[in-house]
Amino acid sequence: MDPEVRSLRVRYCRLRTDGGEPVAELEALSFRQRFGAVAVAAEGIGGVETQLEFRRQGYMSRLLRQSLAGMAQRVDVAFVSDGIEGVYENFGFVNAVSEGHLVIPIRNVERAAGRDPGAAAPGVRNGSSADLPAMIRLYNNAHAQRPWTHERHTGWNRLVPSTTWKPGSQTLILQTGGTAVGYAVLEGRAFGDPLGSLAVDELVAEDAAGARLLLTAVSRLCWQVRLSDFWVRDPADSLVGRVARHMGCTYQQRFPPSGGMMAAILNRPGLLRSLEPELRRRAAGQQSDKVYDAASDALRRGDLLPDDKALIRLLLGHWSTDDAYAHGVSIPERYRDLCMAWFPGGGAPSLPTPYAHRLDRY
CATH class of the missing domain: 3.40.630.30 (Gcn5-related N-acetyltransferase (GNAT))
Structure with a gap:
């Protein structure tokens, strides 16, 4: 456990x-x-x-x-x-x-960003455990009224640890003026697995500009390994979902x-x-x-x-x-x-779409 x-x-x-x-x-x-x-x-x-x-x-x-x-x-x-x-x-x-995720073509991100796909996104760096308090704050602020959400408390850490054959979660941090204003947690892959896709377990930002920068940073990682698109596990009515929809994406949802x-x-x-x-x-x-x-x-x-x-x-x-x-x-x-x-149903102005965030499932 x-x-x-x-x-x-x-x-x-x-x-x-x-x-x-x-x-x-x-x-x-x-x-x-x-x-x-x-x-x-x-x-x-x-x-x-x-x-x-x-x-x-x-x-x-x-x-x-x-x-x-x-x-x-x-x-x-x-x-x-x-x-x-x-x-x-x-x-x-x-x-x-229900289970859902955004599928975002990197071509759409490049077009919206208007930059060289290989160029680094400004203000984005690799994260560490020292960034967890800021990530907790950003997550709670973004999803405070979303059904099925767990409020994250001090000491939360459900990032997947690195092991011999799996690198674990990779974290990107968007920083402005010394303050973290967004983050992305990329799903770890087992060493030796063919790289056919890249999945983001969470992507949270304070504003739309920050969400676009983080999506640009993920798109750059895809470009480096010649992937055509990536997944973001987030509901379509979140801030990130709205930014991705503006860029052009597909939302895939499953109702078992x-x-x-x-x-x-x-x-x-x-x-x-x-x-x-x-x-x-x-x-x-x-x-x-x-x-x-x-x-x-x-x-x-x-x-x-x-x-x-x-x-x-x-x-x-x-x-x-x-x-x-x-x-x-x-x-x-x-x-x-x-x-x-x-009972307006999720996705209404008074009630966001219910969503089970992957890093909080038990």
Whole structure:
């Protein structure tokens, strides 16, 4: 387990035989997950494993049920970072975030930059561990209201370390007047692998000019090894996404029907109480207090949107109200305008696209 995961609160949930022989185990990791401008206490399931001789005998189902019952005593919502297809739906989980990345042709970057593709981007240098505090600040400022985001705290370091056969994460820092104003983290590759593409795990900048300079620096690296394009793992409605769209790019998004990144509501009333400030922010006074309070009470009771699987997708912005209608969800006419404000779907002005940043997955 890497140092950052160890820094999280981890509970090990295990099943053993009467003689003490291990049967199955999983990890329950504690963190705070964002639903927009509000972060709530949550737990995630990881490290799920059953010993070979005990598989297909129902032990993992038993362990998951017991673990989720324990989690429900501590938090109101649970997550899975990499769910197995066809398994977690049986325990109340649904896919709640999609996978996406920008594909940027270096020719487009060169044209937008108007410079020699081999020339160095001004102000961009290689990074080091000393740059982590500035990177944490820049990341939190850029993604503070994005659903599925973890706020990064002092000491965060999920960069991939260098090993014998893999160079690990490469970091570029954009500096102005002695201050870091942007960064890019390039995905490490195994030594000996054919270099067919270059992927950027994160690219964050304070402004559009900084984003263009960092994209230019990455484009130069591609030009040096004769690559025609590169990936940036960032949502299309981020600052970097908007700059890349202006240059000309492709956004590739995947919506798996099962497995992948999933979420489940454990305690509806508690979760909605925690998210009350966020729901009021989204509503922005569009309805009278009387209508708002009645709808809020109905939502907590389950009279409004009784399906928890639909609700978690709506709260996180994976679905909009129109998506819910398309899937047969019924909403009383008197609450429709408020639900449109509460659940606009990711990519709306009041709610950025939900995105699981690769360096924060467990």
